Structures are given as C-alpha cells and as structure tokens.
Amino acid sequence: MNIVMIGAGAMGSLLHQQLDAYHQVHFLPKPGQQEFGFTETYQFTHLNGNTEQLVRRYIKVEQIGQADMVICALKAYQVKGAVEYIAPFLSPDCPLVLQHNGMGVFQQVRQALGDNYKLGLLLSTQGARRVEDEQVLHTGKGNWQLGSYQAFDVRDNPAAALLNHLQDCSWYPSIREIQWTKLAVNCVINPLTAIYDVLNGELNNDRFTDIIDALINEVVVQAKVEKINLEPERLRNTIYQVIRQTAGNSSSMREDILAHRQSEIEFINGYIVNCAQHSGRAAPQNQWCVTQINQLQKK
Ligand SMILES: NC(=O)C1=CN([C@@H]2O[C@H](COP(=O)(O)OP(=O)(O)OC[C@H]3O[C@@H](n4cnc5c(N)ncnc54)[C@H](OP(=O)(O)O)[C@@H]3O)[C@@H](O)[C@H]2O)C=CC1
Ligand SMILES: CC(C)(CO)C(=O)C(=O)O
Known part of the structure; x- marks a missing residue:
C-alpha cells in the first residue's frame, strides 16, 4: 500500500517504523520546504534500547493523488493548515487518518474537506520522543x-493495513467514547502539571484533589451534552491510574511550556470551554486552566 505520512515527528516516525516493512511509506515536507525527492536518515531507538537506521523519503504534494492512505501525525493545531494544503490533491477515495490528541480537529477538517471524505481517527497510548530530526525514541x-x-470503513484495505501491521492496534466502533476519556485525562494531567511545574505523579498529592474533581465534573457535563456518558467515579479511577502509571513522566504540555513551544491547550481544556459556551453550562476550572496556560505561553 502506498502510504503518505504528514508529520515526521515523534508519532509520525513511530508509525513509519511500524509500517515501513509492509508498505511504501513516504513523507510530505512542510509547506515551503522543498525536500521532495530527498531522503533523510534517522536513528530509531526501540524500548529495549536497540537502535535501527530508517530512511524518510519525501514526495511533493502533487503526488498525494497517488496515495492509498494519508496519515496525518501532527499537533492538533497543525492539522487544519496541513489539510488545507493537501486538499486540492487529495481524492475522496483516499482515506485520511488523523492521529492527534485533543478534540475539535475533526470539525476543522470537515470544514476544509466537506463530508465527502473518509476520515479515520488513530488514538494512541504509546510514548515517543523526537530528540532531534535525526533521532526518535x-x-x-x-x-x-x-x-x-x-x-472510514473497517472492512477496507487501509483500515486492515493499520490493524494488521501496527503493533497492538484494535478497532473501536465507539471511538468517540475513548476519545472523550482520553480528553478527560489530558484536561486534568496536562494543564495542572504545566501550571504547577510538576511531574505527573505529583498530582496524587491531596492538594490537587478538589481541582481534579472539579475538572472531571465539568468534562462529564459537557460529554453528556454530546451524548457521551462518562461515569464520574470510573473516570476518576482511570485518571488516577494514568497519574500513577506515568508518575515519572513530564506531560507533553509541561514540556511544551518549558520549551516555549505552542501547546495543545485550545484542543484540550479549550475544547471544553468552547462546548460550555455552546451548552450554557459553565466550565470555570477548565477556563482557569486555559487562561493560566495562555499566560505561561506568552512568557
Ligand atoms: N509523542 C507522544 O508520545 C504522543 C503524542 N500524541 C499526540 O500525537 C500528535 C503528534 O505528536 P508528536 O508526534 O509528538 O508531535 P511532533 O511535534 O513530534 O511531530 C509533529 C511533526 O510534524 C511537523 N509538521 C508541522 N506541520 C507540518 C505540516 N504542515 N506538514 C508536515 N509536517 C509538519 C513538525 O515540524 P515542526 O516541529 O518543525 O513544526 C513535527 O516534526 C499530537 O497531537 C500529540 O499530542 C499522542 C500520544 C503520544
Ligand atoms: C497521558 C499523558 C498525560 C502522559 O504524560 C499525556 O498524554 C501527555 O503528556 O500528553
């Protein structure tokens, strides 16, 4: 299968490493980067410490028309621009799979492409880190x-390629519930670790109990408006489980703030605030998180 990857970052490289043995995987350069026809070697380090050299091969945007599937592995705020860039060349027969955190991206992509396209969603609990362009862990x-x-049909070849060739990949008919649960995890862990400048495990401390409960309740209310039933106690257990399992992690939002990079706040707590504005059910704790992170981003 001819797969085009948009995003040569941490997750794009992890997807490349897992699909490369079975498919022809090409990367799309960022707009303005004339890298088509070029190749780029990078080192991929596996969980057990073994390393391998992989090669990214770049194509030009006009060649998107030859793809059997396009995978977009970008930060949530980068997806809209990338999709607008490929839209003139993307056939409605070619599925576009979006791999991102947060919510609100689908609405932007549908606005760019209309409702005629096949759009998949690929969530992940993997961890990957790009040290430099030439090294991914x-x-x-x-x-x-x-x-x-x-x-996006599970019976079609593109879905089968991902299900058969990605490691531990399963199909979820009700992916939106999983996406909401992941959103809730990110609404709690990401902004709090960034605002208080702590590792994920620190959120187990009692001083965070009230704000964590308030954030969870606000997410549950907005999910209900969108007809997603999240059971608060179960959600709370899931979030504390992630806090414990990733205790030594520095969340992606904390890392973005520390590195003075744009964060995905608008697509995490910002999404809840946006839902709250539409539903008329206030989300003050999520709004507080957005305000605090926006202030930190300005520094
Ligand atoms: N890393 C992880 O462990 C996990 C990440 N996620 C989620 O997956 C998504 C991707 O994350 P991640 O891979 O870490 O992000 P990265 O920043 O590592 O990767 C994104 C890459 O895409 C490049 N890029 C930006 N715009 C374009 C464009 N228009 N065309 C082509 N390339 C472009 C970026 O370049 P530049 O940096 O120069 O802008 C960067 O190299 C995010 O939503 C993240 O939250 C989910 C689970 C785990
Ligand atoms: C689950 C969690 C919070 C792990 O750090 C994450 O997804 C992130 O950092 O973005």
Whole structure:
C-alpha cells in the first residue's frame, strides 16, 4: 500500500517504523520546504534500547493523488493548515487518518474537506520522543486505537493495513467514547502539571484533589451534552491510574511550556470551554486552566 505520512515527528516516525516493512511509506515536507525527492536518515531507538537506521523519503504534494492512505501525525493545531494544503490533491477515495490528541480537529477538517471524505481517527497510548530530526525514541509501550470520524470503513484495505501491521492496534466502533476519556485525562494531567511545574505523579498529592474533581465534573457535563456518558467515579479511577502509571513522566504540555513551544491547550481544556459556551453550562476550572496556560505561553 502506498502510504503518505504528514508529520515526521515523534508519532509520525513511530508509525513509519511500524509500517515501513509492509508498505511504501513516504513523507510530505512542510509547506515551503522543498525536500521532495530527498531522503533523510534517522536513528530509531526501540524500548529495549536497540537502535535501527530508517530512511524518510519525501514526495511533493502533487503526488498525494497517488496515495492509498494519508496519515496525518501532527499537533492538533497543525492539522487544519496541513489539510488545507493537501486538499486540492487529495481524492475522496483516499482515506485520511488523523492521529492527534485533543478534540475539535475533526470539525476543522470537515470544514476544509466537506463530508465527502473518509476520515479515520488513530488514538494512541504509546510514548515517543523526537530528540532531534535525526533521532526518535520509543519511550512508552502502549497500543493504537483505530476508529472512524467519517465513512472510514473497517472492512477496507487501509483500515486492515493499520490493524494488521501496527503493533497492538484494535478497532473501536465507539471511538468517540475513548476519545472523550482520553480528553478527560489530558484536561486534568496536562494543564495542572504545566501550571504547577510538576511531574505527573505529583498530582496524587491531596492538594490537587478538589481541582481534579472539579475538572472531571465539568468534562462529564459537557460529554453528556454530546451524548457521551462518562461515569464520574470510573473516570476518576482511570485518571488516577494514568497519574500513577506515568508518575515519572513530564506531560507533553509541561514540556511544551518549558520549551516555549505552542501547546495543545485550545484542543484540550479549550475544547471544553468552547462546548460550555455552546451548552450554557459553565466550565470555570477548565477556563482557569486555559487562561493560566495562555499566560505561561506568552512568557
Ligand atoms: N509523542 C507522544 O508520545 C504522543 C503524542 N500524541 C499526540 O500525537 C500528535 C503528534 O505528536 P508528536 O508526534 O509528538 O508531535 P511532533 O511535534 O513530534 O511531530 C509533529 C511533526 O510534524 C511537523 N509538521 C508541522 N506541520 C507540518 C505540516 N504542515 N506538514 C508536515 N509536517 C509538519 C513538525 O515540524 P515542526 O516541529 O518543525 O513544526 C513535527 O516534526 C499530537 O497531537 C500529540 O499530542 C499522542 C500520544 C503520544
Ligand atoms: C497521558 C499523558 C498525560 C502522559 O504524560 C499525556 O498524554 C501527555 O503528556 O500528553
């Protein structure tokens, strides 16, 4: 299968490493980067410390029309621009699989492409880190969760390729529930670790109990508006389980703030605030997180 990857970062490289043995995987350069026809060697380090050299092969955007599947592994705020860039060349027959954290991306992509395209969603509990463009580390064992945003059919070849060739990849007919649970995890852990400048495990401390409960309750209310039933106690247990399991992690949002990079706040707590504005059910703790992170981002 001819797969085009948008995003040569941590997750794009992890996907490349897992799919490369079975498929022709090419990367799309960022707009303005004339890298088509070029190749780039990088070192991929596996969880057990073994390393291998992989080669990224770049194509030009016009060649997107020859793809059997496009996978977009970008930060949530990068997806809209990337999709607008490929839209003139993307056939409605070619599924576009979005791999990202947060919510609100689908609405942006649907606005860019219309409802005629096949859109998949690939969530992940894997960990990967790009040290430099030439070095990517697989940092956390996890799995892939595949589902449909719009008309992405589990019986078609692109879905089968991901299910058969990604490590630990399963199909979820109700991927939106999983996405909401992941959103809730990120709504709690990401902003609090960034605002208080702590590792994930520190959130187990009693001083965070009240704000964690308030954030969870606000997410549950907004999920219900979107007809997703999240059971608060179960969700709370899941979130504390992630806090314990990733106790030594520095969350991606904390890392973004420390590195003075844009964070995905608008697609995490910002999404809840946006839902709250539409539903009329306030989400003050999520709003507080957005305000605090936006202030930190300005520094
Ligand atoms: N890393 C992880 O462990 C996990 C990440 N996720 C989620 O997966 C998504 C991707 O994360 P991750 O891979 O870590 O992010 P990265 O920043 O490592 O990767 C994104 C890459 O895409 C490049 N890029 C940006 N815009 C474009 C474009 N228009 N065309 C082509 N390339 C582009 C970026 O370049 P540049 O940096 O120069 O902008 C960067 O190399 C995020 O939503 C993240 O939250 C989910 C689970 C785990
Ligand atoms: C689960 C968690 C919070 C792990 O650090 C994460 O997804 C992130 O950092 O973005």
